[in-house]
Amino acid sequence: MxxxxxxxxxxxxxxxxxxxxxxxxxxxxxxxxxxxxxxxxxxxxxxxxxxxxxxxxxxxxxxxxxxxxxxxxxxxxxxxxxxxxxxxxxxxxxxxxxxxxxxxxxxxxxxxxxxxxxxxAGGTVVPQAVVGILEVLVRRDCITLLSERQRQLLHGRARGLSYAQVAKQLYVSESTLRGYWLDLTRSLSESLRNLTPGEIERALGLAPGDLLEFWSGEATDGKDWWRTAEPR
CATH class of the missing domain: 3.40.50.2300 (Response regulator)
Incomplete structure (x- = not known):
């Protein structure tokens, strides 16, 4: 169906x-x-x-x-x-x-x-640009729930490696890796929703207040929240 x-x-x-x-x-x-x-x-x-x-x-x-x-x-x-x-x-x-x-x-x-x-079907589709942000947050211990294998997988995907390339590095099948990635992105997305703009700003080295126009805890009416320039 x-x-x-x-x-x-x-x-x-x-x-x-x-x-x-x-x-x-x-x-x-x-x-x-x-x-x-x-x-x-x-x-x-x-x-x-x-x-x-x-x-x-x-x-x-x-x-x-x-x-x-x-x-x-x-x-x-x-x-x-x-x-x-x-x-x-x-x-x-x-x-x-x-x-x-x-x-x-x-x-x-x-x-x-x-x-x-x-x-x-219940999956999480995270674009490459966001994968890069998540990898930085994990590397700087803003998100700490991942195993070493999951960190290795995220590290490879954040650098644009294909499933086949990462699977070869980690000595697992590509199908197994795709299953890992599905669980990993779901977990990271849930963790991202629980972070405050201040926590993310500190982890990414941004100035206080840089994310307030973007992050879900601060945007209310949604009319023109994307029009602000991206943080430097």
Missing amino acids: RPTVAVVDDASLIRESVGLLMTDLDVVAAVATVEELVRRRPEADLVVLDLHLANLEQQPDVRQGIAAIRTLTTSGYRVCVYSQEERRFVLAACIAAGACGVVSKALPTARAQQLFLEAA
Whole structure:
């Protein structure tokens, strides 16, 4: 049975094309705003959410960004962000806010569909930029729950090594490694949600207050939280 997916995107082309191009997904709703989805309350295994929803002149009050993720997760949905956003702290803030993954709109359709399937099945899809942040947090003991083998795996993936390359280094099969990675990313994502901006700033060597515009504990209305420049 195909997983059920709801799409929230203010671009009609995206809303109409996901179901046509990603045929392994069963799109049960395709709407322009989070408010409309919550009003309809469709049953879905996953919500595919664009971060940049509002046309500020036509829809100044719709929820987007962190606020949209929170609204959907509070309503019981698994959320996977689908966006052109590339700034690493914005992507990490999405995970910290409760999203189970982030998928780039720049990816080929088949790859994006594969990642949505993983997220709908209970997996966690962490982009490479966020993996790098997590590896720094682990290395500086801001996240301490990992075993030595898990740290080695994270270290390799943070440096862009393929599953095959890391599997060879650790003397395990690639399929076993993928299972480790699934558990590892889920655990790290949960840990990230429990960290404060201050803890992360200290670990990453940022100035106090640099993350307040990004992190889920501080962003409230979500209207323009991503517009602040990324911390230096």
